[in-house]
Amino acid sequence: MQMNFEKFKKYFEYLEKFDRESEKVNKHLSEIAGRGSVCELGYNLYDGFIEMLSEIVDDKNEWIDYYVFECDFGRKPMQVEIFGEKIKLDSLEKLWRIIKS
Numbered sequence: 001m002q003m004n005f006e007k008f009k010k011y012f013e014y015l016e017k018f019d020r021e022s023e024k025v026n027k028h029l030s031e032i033a034g035r036g037s038v039c040e041l042g043y044n045l046y047d048g049f050i051e052m053l054s055e056i057v058d059d060k061n062e063w064i065d066y067y068v069f070e071c072d073f074g075r076k077p078m079q080v081e082i083f084g085e086k087i088k089l090d091s092l093e094k095l096w097r098i099i100k101s
Contacts, residue, residue: 003057005096011053012092016073018046059099067095 022043054064067089071078077090082098089095 005093008053008057008096009092011049015046015049015053015068019068019073022046057099061099063095063099 050064050068053059054062057064066078066080067074070076071089074090074092074095077088080087080089080098082101087094087098089098
């Protein structure tokens with residue numbers, strides 16, 4: 001399968017939507033059932049989707065995982081260094097550029 005940035009962005013938006021919806025569910029669950037209550041329904045599929053997307057774009061260094069979990073989809077940008085260039089990882093465009101470099 002050939003992946004370009006537009007397709008990558010489209011598929012990535014599914015991940016981000018799931019993540020935001022899960023946050024809402026967990027917030028409400030904590031209000032109802034008590035602090036620390038978490039619904040993990042769907043996270044195996046979420047992790048599998050990340051793994052599949054990583055294989056399709058040949059993300060050998062697990063940048064997608066890093067962007068999703070460490071940078072919170074760019075909302076908590078981290079500075080990374082690629083081939084001597086420092087990049088603030090805060091967007092899908094930059095993630096794509098790093099993966100394809």
